[in-house]
Amino acid sequence: MYLADSRSTPPPHTSTGVGRRSAVPGTVLALGAVSLVTDVSSEMVTAIMPLYLVTGLGLSPLGFGFLDGIYNGAGALVRLLGGHLGDRGGNRHKSVAAAGYGLSALCKPLLLLVTTGPLIGAVLAVDRTGKGLRTAPRDAMISLATEPAQRGRAFGVHRAMDTTGALLGPLVAFALLRLAVDGYDAVFAVSGCIAALGVLILLLFVPGHRGTEPGAARPSGHERGWRAALGLLRLSGLRRLTGCAVLLGLTTVSDSFLYLLIQRRLGLPGHLLPLLPLGTAAAFLVLAVPLGVAADRIGRRRLFPIGHLLLLVGYGLLLVPLSDGWAGVLPVLVLHGAFYAATDGVLAAAAADTLPPAQRGTGLALVGTGQALARFTGSLVFGALWSAWGTGIALATATGALAVCTAAAMVVLRRSGSRMAAESAS
Amino acid sequence: MTRKSRILALLTAVLVLGSIAAFAVHHAAERADRRGRPQPGGPAVADGRVSLTAPAGAGRRMIFRSTAYGPHRDELASVPAEQPGGQRATSGVKCLRFFAAGGTGICLRGAQGPLRNGYRAVVLDERLNEQRSYPLAGVPSRARVSPSGHLVAWTVFVKGDSYGATAFSTRTSILDTRTWKLQDNLEEYDLKVDGHGYRSLDVNVWGVTFSDDDHFYATVSTRGQTYLAAGDVGAATLTTVHSNVECPSLSPDGTRVAYKRRVPGLPADSPWRLNVLDLRTMTETATAEHSNIDDQAVWATDTTLVYARPGKFGTDLWTVPADGSGTPKQLASAALAPAFIG
Numbered sequence: 001m002y003l004a005d006s007r008s009t010p011p012p013h014t015s016t017g018v019g020r021r022s023a024v025p026g027t028v029l030a031l032g033a034v035s036l037v038t039d040v041s042s043e044m045v046t047a048i049m050p051l052y053l054v055t056g057l058g059l060s061p062l063g064f065g066f067l068d069g070i071y072n073g074a075g076a077l078v079r080l081l082g083g084h085l086g087d088r089g090g091n092r093h094k095s096v097a098a099a100g101y102g103l104s105a106l107c108k109p110l111l112l113l114v115t116t117g118p119l120i121g122a123v124l125a126v127d128r129t130g131k132g133l134r135t136a137p138r139d140a141m142i143s144l145a146t147e148p149a150q151r152g153r154a155f156g157v158h159r160a161m162d163t164t165g166a167l168l169g170p171l172v173a174f175a176l177l178r179l180a181v182d183g184y185d186a187v188f189a190v191s192g193c194i195a196a197l198g199v200l201i202l203l204l205f206v207p208g209h210r211g212t213e214p215g216a217a218r219p220s221g222h223e224r225g226w227r228a229a230l231g232l233l234r235l236s237g238l239r240r241l242t243g244c245a246v247l248l249g250l251t252t253v254s255d256s257f258l259y260l261l262i263q264r265r266l267g268l269p270g271h272l273l274p275l276l277p278l279g280t281a282a283a284f285l286v287l288a289v290p291l292g293v294a295a296d297r298i299g300r301r302r303l304f305p306i307g308h309l310l311l312l313v314g315y316g317l318l319l320v321p322l323s324d325g326w327a328g329v330l331p332v333l334v335l336h337g338a339f340y341a342a343t344d345g346v347l348a349a350a351a352a353d354t355l356p357p358a359q360r361g362t363g364l365a366l367v368g369t370g371q372a373l374a375r376f377t378g379s380l381v382f383g384a385l386w387s388a389w390g391t392g393i394a395l396a397t398a399t400g401a402l403a404v405c406t407a408a409a410m411v412v413l414r415r416s417g418s419r420m421a422a423e424s425a426s
Numbered sequence: 427m428t429r430k431s432r433i434l435a436l437l438t439a440v441l442v443l444g445s446i447a448a449f450a451v452h453h454a455a456e457r458a459d460r461r462g463r464p465q466p467g468g469p470a471v472a473d474g475r476v477s478l479t480a481p482a483g484a485g486r487r488m489i490f491r492s493t494a495y496g497p498h499r500d501e502l503a504s505v506p507a508e509q510p511g512g513q514r515a516t517s518g519v520k521c522l523r524f525f526a527a528g529g530t531g532i533c534l535r536g537a538q539g540p541l542r543n544g545y546r547a548v549v550l551d552e553r554l555n556e557q558r559s560y561p562l563a564g565v566p567s568r569a570r571v572s573p574s575g576h577l578v579a580w581t582v583f584v585k586g587d588s589y590g591a592t593a594f595s596t597r598t599s600i601l602d603t604r605t606w607k608l609q610d611n612l613e614e615y616d617l618k619v620d621g622h623g624y625r626s627l628d629v630n631v632w633g634v635t636f637s638d639d640d641h642f643y644a645t646v647s648t649r650g651q652t653y654l655a656a657g658d659v660g661a662a663t664l665t666t667v668h669s670n671v672e673c674p675s676l677s678p679d680g681t682r683v684a685y686k687r688r689v690p691g692l693p694a695d696s697p698w699r700l701n702v703l704d705l706r707t708m709t710e711t712a713t714a715e716h717s718n719i720d721d722q723a724v725w726a727t728d729t730t731l732v733y734a735r736p737g738k739f740g741t742d743l744w745t746v747p748a749d750g751s752g753t754p755k756q757l758a759s760a761a762l763a764p765a766f767i768g
Contacts, residue, residue, distance in 0.1 A: 050564065050565045050583050051543065051565050054565040054566075054567060054583055055522060055565065055566075058720065058734070058736060058740075058741060059720060060567065060583075060720055116695035116696075117694070117695050118694045118695050119695070174538075174543055176451060176454075177543070178538065179451055179454075179455055180451055180454035180455040180457070180458050181458040181461070182454075182458060182461075183451065183454030183455065183457075183458060185450065185454060186450045186451045186453070186454035186455075189446065189447060189450030189451075190447040190450060190451065193443040193444070193446050193447040194443075194447075196439075196443055197439060197440065197443055200435075200436065200439050201436065204427070204432045204435060204436055205432065205436075269561070270563045270597060270610055270611065271544070271561035271562055271563045273563055273584065274563070274564075274584075383627045383628070386627050387625045387626045387627050388625070
């Protein structure tokens with residue numbers, strides 16, 4: 001597969017690409033390993049948290065659900081901060097990412113010490129702050145380490161490794177609980193050790209200060225400030241991409257709503273609800289690399305809206321259910337996973353194409369934050385529609401809006417894509 | 427650092443972290459083992475027969491989940507209601523949550539699957555034989571049976587059923603043991619809040635307490651507010667009748683509801699106090715229990731309440747008069763989820 005690809009993809013524009021190229025740079029594999037290990041660690045905790053609160057501590061977990069809104073807002077801002085800090089001083093992505101991974105790793109042993117709802121909520125909030133901090137620098141490192149023509153594949157490999165970790169985490173956690181009944185402390189301790197290992201892999205195997213791309217001018221002071229971050233939106237390519245990501249984010253149904261819709265509209269018994277995210281993750285895992293490669297071939301900006309087209313088909317299957325039960329559920333989950341595989345890493349790769357290396361982290365954070373806030377707003381609106389008119393009309397409205405936005409994104413991104421091609425050719 | 431020394435550093439770290447992890451798991455497994463051995467000073471426990479109907483002249487009994495260390499940990503156990511600290515007769519039936527009335531028992535228990543932990547609601551007959559069992563969507567929380575034994579209800583916590591990934595929500599079901607008809611999710615009932623029809627996705631229902639085979643009370647929460655709601659099983663309706671009520675428990679004479687009330691100004695991790703609401707006058711009485719109570723209380727008689735408080739071995743059962751007088755007294759250690767029979 002790799003040989004065929006290397007013949008069909010155009011040669012890279014950068015001068016570093018002369019001679020031998022590996023399928024995915026070592027930096028990307030190292031960052032993928034860090035994400036895999038870290039996700040095992042964090043998903044272990046997530047998987048057992050309800051059980052721990054209810055049967056371990058005797059708490060009713062509804063008590064601290066209110067922290068949720070705070071997480072959502074704060075997480076988005078922290079991501080911007082992480083991207084901005086990573087860009088400063090030329091290239092400090094590795095240090096900022098290490099701080100983010102380290103912060104989350106420290107939270108796991110803290111869970112051994114706190115036993116009340118609000119304190120546990122606070123520790124989980126710090127954990128998420130670490131996640132927000134590291135996301136943009138990590139994606140910036142992936143994009144900076146990879147030749148432009150290979151970015152879709154690189155992000156695909158990273159996301160596949162990340163998802164593998166997320167799928168393994170709960171398995172490890174429940175295996176531990178089987179070894180030691182009620183051994184929640186053992187789960188937290190092991191989770192902490194695994195998280196520490198992730199930080200260590202980052203420190204040892206991800207090159208730091210690898211500088212910006214060869215030949216690029218060092219950023220001058222004013223290019224690095226907050227004003228410069230907003231100034232990034234003057235880049236027409238980034239502005240269009242961010243606009244499309246926001247529009248599409250507003251009209252996609254959030255995961256938890258989608259799983260509820262699937263369960264109710266396709267008549268799946270309620271107790272199978274927790275299995276649905278596994279289906280999406282499995283499809284994402286399998287399709288992330290092939291669709292990343294496809295993005296490199298046909299264009300990231302073309303695949304991103306096509307990914308939403310796949311989701312649109314999924315909504316259609318829910319609106320007009322062809323069959324009930326698993327036979328109806330599986331195609332929707334596969335399409336949902338394919339949607340993530342065609343958009344998640346692909347959006348980062350597409351954004352990287354438009355960004356100067358010195359502002360890669362800030363720019364990626366800007367796109368990611370815009371998308372996240374749009375999705376959060378979209379889910380509030382969708383919740384209101386659902387309450388007012390029920391599932392059918394809410395879903396039909398979301399489907400219609402997504403169709404319009406997808407069509408618009410196809411036009412907007414194709415136009416800016418061809419302009420970019422013209423710019424780089426000249 | 428050369429590549430070799432980096433790999434060496436990683437291997438060293440794997441060994442060190444692996445040892446720490448192995449020690450933590452070993453320690454937890456040892457502790458789990460210890461729980462299988464009786465604890466000095468713990469309640470006396472012996473194999474016995476537990477029945478959900480008291481034979482004539484045998485007197486009232488309390489049946490509950492015994493969390494005392496030893497081979498019968500987490501099994502349903504029975505003691506005379508007059509001697510709650512006496513020797514426990516254990517049944518061999520394990521439950522996380524339990525309740526019984528009218529010869530019917532409901533037992534919410536864990537059911538380990540090949541990939542993930544599952545839970546089941548098991549309906550028990552008077553000899554604790556399994557009649558039917560239903561898979562649950564989440565972690566068991568509350569269980570109740572109607573006085574006749576015909577209806578059972580349970581509540582579980584479900585994760586990922588909400589706007590955000592960390593929020594939890596509840597799902598409450600009612601099962602008719604005569605027809606085995608299951609109302610899987612009470613959120614589908616028609617809800618009236620303050621007299622007006624109300625629909626919102628963030629509605630949660632939990633903690634059913636039955637008055638008869640048609641009517642019950644439960645907690646309804648939406649937009650950060652909790653309510654006492656009166657439910658009608660046949661009409662599938664819920665109507666709020668009071669606010670700031672969680673985990674209601676109807677007195678045997680049907681006149682009062684004991685519940686946990688969120689008291690403003692208390693610490694966020696212990697906001698609940700045990701109160702009693704008179705349904706005719708709608709007056710609230712604070713009980714003499716002044717600590718945080720996160721449980722659905724049970725009426726031992728028309729005048730006394732029983733509820734769980736965190737203890738040395740899981741939870742202990744405490745009792746307090748329902749009229750606000752007296753002081754709380756410990757009823758039994760290492761016990762949870764009581765039901766009074768006979």
